[in-house]
Amino acid sequence: MSTEIGSQALGGPTGEPVVSVRGLQMTYGPRDVLTGVDFDVHAGEVVCLLGPNGAGKTTTIEILEGFRLRSGGEVRVLGEDPAQAGDAWRARVGVVLQSWRDHARWTPRRLLEQLGGYFVAYSTPERTRPYEVDWLLDTVGLVEHADRKIGQLSGGQRRRLDVAVGIIGRPELLFLDEPTAGFDPQARRDFHDLVHRLSDLEGTSILLTTHDLAEAERLADRMLILADGHIVANGSAEALTRQVAGNAEVRWTRKGERFVHATEDATPFVRRLFEQHGEEIEDLEVRRASLEDTYIAMVATFESGARRTPTLAEVSR
Numbered sequence: 001m002s003t004e005i006g007s008q009a010l011g012g013p014t015g016e017p018v019v020s021v022r023g024l025q026m027t028y029g030p031r032d033v034l035t036g037v038d039f040d041v042h043a044g045e046v047v048c049l050l051g052p053n054g055a056g057k058t059t060t061i062e063i064l065e066g067f068r069l070r071s072g073g074e075v076r077v078l079g080e081d082p083a084q085a086g087d088a089w090r091a092r093v094g095v096v097l098q099s100w101r102d103h104a105r106w107t108p109r110r111l112l113e114q115l116g117g118y119f120v121a122y123s124t125p126e127r128t129r130p131y132e133v134d135w136l137l138d139t140v141g142l143v144e145h146a147d148r149k150i151g152q153l154s155g156g157q158r159r160r161l162d163v164a165v166g167i168i169g170r171p172e173l174l175f176l177d178e179p180t181a182g183f184d185p186q187a188r189r190d191f192h193d194l195v196h197r198l199s200d201l202e203g204t205s206i207l208l209t210t211h212d213l214a215e216a217e218r219l220a221d222r223m224l225i226l227a228d229g230h231i232v233a234n235g236s237a238e239a240l241t242r243q244v245a246g247n248a249e250v251r252w253t254r255k256g257e258r259f260v261h262a263t264e265d266a267t268p269f270v271r272r273l274f275e276q277h278g279e280e281i282e283d284l285e286v287r288r289a290s291l292e293d294t295y296i297a298m299v300a301t302f303e304s305g306a307r308r309t310p311t312l313a314e315v316s317r
């Protein structure tokens, strides 16, 4: 998903992460929600933050957006501390809020034109700001509704508008907290295309949260799983799944008896099995853990306080 297009315009010297989080802590009253969160997001990456309800995903995102003050730890976003960064920094960061339904009598076009005007002052030769309103309306699928009152839009249409508002300033880094909640399947697919387009063509770095693991798998270059106050897994869907279940499980029936064998290399094993037993082999299954299996096993393991990697047998139960 990462391309070189646009990456020159991104914050800091080459190689410096656009988001860097070290030992992030957040305490609400007596409750420690984040106890030491560490991760980076690199220029042009799409990173998905996963975790159970209440794990602290929104808290983390809001700290990175500069909307919430952390209790401890180091945070750099586009080279600055979001707790102290100014307007010029904010103009480079895209945030999708859900407040635009308050402007019920405005039209999407008027709202985007109005907000876009703010970003003109932050335009640079490498990154002209804002996006052109007609292009943006088309990109988020709101052309037909551009001149209707916002109060008359459906929930999904308003959510598209929220996304348009979040990116009107052509951000280098975009935060999306459960962006597709309430989307119908078509809107969801359109949104995925938009994320790919922003990432591939604009070099936009994106950090998003979702509870939809298929969405995470489709969008993310890398996933972070937040549980028990810290990041318990960090890698591509494939890498995470391998970490949980390096072995595949081969199951088959022969002469009415059921067999199971765990192997690192399923293909040669199956080949040998057929060489040995030919047509006696029935009901052959090769099973690897899915991302959902992996996620559930990892979260359950860390939440139970047992910090070890679960096995495939545990994962497939």
Ligand SMILES: Nc1ncnc2c1ncn2[C@@H]1O[C@H](COP(=O)(O)OP(=O)(O)OP(=O)(O)O)[C@@H](O)[C@H]1O
Residues within 6 Å of the ligand: 028, 029, 033, 051, 052, 053, 054, 055, 056, 057, 058, 059, 060
């Ligand atoms: N302002 C606040 N004051 C006190 N507790 C809070 C506050 N905001 C969040 N919390 C608590 O912190 C924990 C983490 O909340 P947060 O919204 O960050 O989780 P989340 O991972 O985004 O959850 P979800 O998946 O349900 O959206 C929760 O237990 C929540 O009740």
